[in-house]
Amino acid sequence: MSANSADRARQVDVVLLKRGRTKIRYAAELLSDDGTRIAVRAAWAGDGVRDFGFVRFEAGDVFTEYYWRDRWYAVKEVRDASGALKGWYCDITRPATLSGAELIVEDLDLDLWRSADGTDVLRLDEDEFEESGLTTTDPEAAAAAVAALDELEVLATVEGGLESLLA
Template sequence: MSAGSAEVEIALVKGGRTKIRYPAVLLADDGVRLTVRAPWAAPGVRDFGFVRFEPGDVFTEHYWRDRWYAVKEVRAGDGTLKGWYCDVTRPAVVAADGASVVVEDLDLDLWVSGDGREVLRLDEDEFAASGLAASDPEAAGRAVRALDELAALGRDGLRGLLEGDVPPGLSAG
């Protein structure tokens, strides 16, 4: 598959169920990180209070096969950077043919505003209520470390991470 022309299906799974599934265009895949671009896939507007996701928004999404998170750069339809929405996940599972990516959401999230002034840890209450700490303590520990790593990297707007200047702090192994 060549970047820029191949369509990839992204599936976000939470609690064993597919939360959302949508098509994206493959931008790059180096065997460790897969980058895709997709329009806002949910119906209507989602207002979080600190940012609104709405039709016309474009997401450039980065998935790692060896890290416990995914990072989504969010731009308005006019190209204005809104910020980065980060999902704490298990490492991405990419199909052998590269046509699909499955990511398991572990409830923790982080928002980094486009101007870098806001780094917000999100959904820690959902994570605590999920029971992951009891059912899979190793995964829960990795999830918390991933959120901590993202929060630390968020201070520079995640640019170092997305430009490949940051070594992985959390591996799949």
């Protein structure tokens, strides 16, 4: 069996940290790890339905999630139970680490949503980011986070831009 097919069958726990605490932990299937980018697939791990107004995450939704060891974001392709694309939810994070069976990611509050049809590109949680105090406690990380959000926003507004990250 090749290393790639062994990776496909491997399960990992995605551990999302926020300000040093575990925000959520969920099981995912490791799809690939090329040393820089890690891809996993997981079912919606939240309790019940999460209605943001612009999208609903609910039981049956499937997230194919892409994390980088050298980038300050994660991109999550979201599909409903029938496989229809809902859009992409992007988290601004510190670069990811894979340690044993744990994929560890630190959420930096900023997010971006792009609808499947590309008509909605929304910067999210900028108020939470400001309230976090990161600009004072870790100005370099704050600058990297804002730059990552700006980069994703540009990619989200160009046809095929986010998809090119995932190919």
